[in-house]
Amino acid sequence: MIKGKKIIVMFMMLGLGTASLVGCGKKENTADAKGDSTAASGQMVEGQMNYELTTTDNNRLADDGSSAVDNNDQQTDNGQNETDGKTDNGEISMYDLTKKIMESEDSLPAMTTVNSSASDANRLFAYVSEMDYSKIDSFLLAYSTEGKADEIAVIKLKDEADINELIDSLKVHLKDRKGIYESYDTSQLSRVEDASLYSKGSYAVLIICDNKKNVKSVIDEAIAE
Numbered sequence: 506m507i508k509g510k511k512i513i514v515m516f517m518m519l520g521l522g523t524a525s526l527v528g529c530g531k532k533e534n535t536a537d538a539k540g541d542s543t544a545a546s547g548q549m550v551e552g553q554m555n556y557e558l559t560t561t562d563n564n565r566l567a568d569d570g571s572s573a574v575d576n577n578d579q580q581t582d583n584g585q586n587e588t589d590g591k592t593d594n595g596e597i598s599m600y601d602l603t604k605k606i607m608e609s610e611d612s613l614p615a616m617t618t619v620n621s622s623a624s625d626a627n628r629l630f631a632y633v634s635e636m637d638y639s640k641i642d643s644f645l646l647a648y649s650t651e652g653k654a655d656e657i658a659v660i661k662l663k664d665e666a667d668i669n670e671l672i673d674s675l676k677v678h679l680k681d682r683k684g685i686y687e688s689y690d691t692s693q694l695s696r697v698e699d700a701s702l703y704s705k706g707s708y709a710v711l712i713i714c715d716n717k718k719n720v721k722s723v724i725d726e727a728i729a730e
Contacts, residue, residue, distance in 0.1 A: 599645040599659065602727050606647065606657060609723045612715045614655055618647040633658050633711070634674040640667050642707070654686065654693035656700075658711040659724055665707040675702055675711050705729075 599620040607616065619629045620643070627638040633646055642661040649655040662671060679700055686694045701712040701721060708728045712720050 596643070597661070597727055599643050602659060602724070603645045603647060605727065606720055606723050610714065610716055610719055613647075614653050615650045616647045616655065616657075617650045618645065620645040633678050634660070634671065635677070636667075636671055636674045640664065640671075652690065654682070654696040654713050656682075656711065656713040657720060658709075659728070660709045661728075662707045662709070668704045668707065668709060671709045672702065672704055675709060679711075 600622065603618050603620060607613065607618070620626070621630070621641070623629055626644075629646065630638050630641060630644055633644075640663055642663045644658065644660040647655075647657040658675070660671060660675075662668060679697060679702065683694065683697050686697055696713055696715075699713075699717075701710070701717045703710055705725065705728055710721070710724055710728075712724075714720055
């Protein structure tokens with residue numbers, strides 16, 4: 506039953522008419538709300554890069570039980586500010602790292618991004634891994650809003666000893682995505698098969714995009730600090 510729910514969530518997050526929870530990117534995301542001109546624009550709002558939700562998108566969010574992240578200063582679950590590049594205790598800001606990744610790679614399509622500062626972070630995390638969320642310190646996830654395979658995930662564990670469990674769960678995620686594209690869009694299948702999945706200390710990283718080398722260098726520089 507859990508796996509069935511995950512497949513449903515994966516379809517929702519493949520860009521099949523689902524709204525952006527939080528957008529962060531250089532590309533413009535076109536909205537389809539009737540009579541509403543609040544199209545997603547990738548603009549800066551109070552120091553954050555975000556897509557504005559259309560009226561139609563807000564209705565969709567309410568219907569499927571999702572919730573948008575507050576567009577004020579994002580904070581981690583323990584109340585640490587994530588808008589200045591580092592949290593108050595010097596940890597990596599997943600918000601800041603997401604912004605760096607999006608700004609560094611022009612080949613990425615329009616991407617929806619979420620991270621561990623969301624009020625429903627455990628539900629969002631379940632899209633990419635079925636690992637017990639209590640073991641997760643923080644994470645970021647970016648995926649294509651256009652139904653393409655592009656996806657980037659950076660996950661930090663509370664305990665590095667759990668890294669093999671996390672990597673195994675991400676392998677399951679890749680297998681599930683492969684199965685979806687075998688039925689949904691075979692043109693994206695080879696891109697999933699060519700995914701980069703690796704660990705570095707307490708971090709696990711998953712990259713599916715055309716220029717994995719560039720995205721990897723941005724991530725590795727950040728998590729090495």
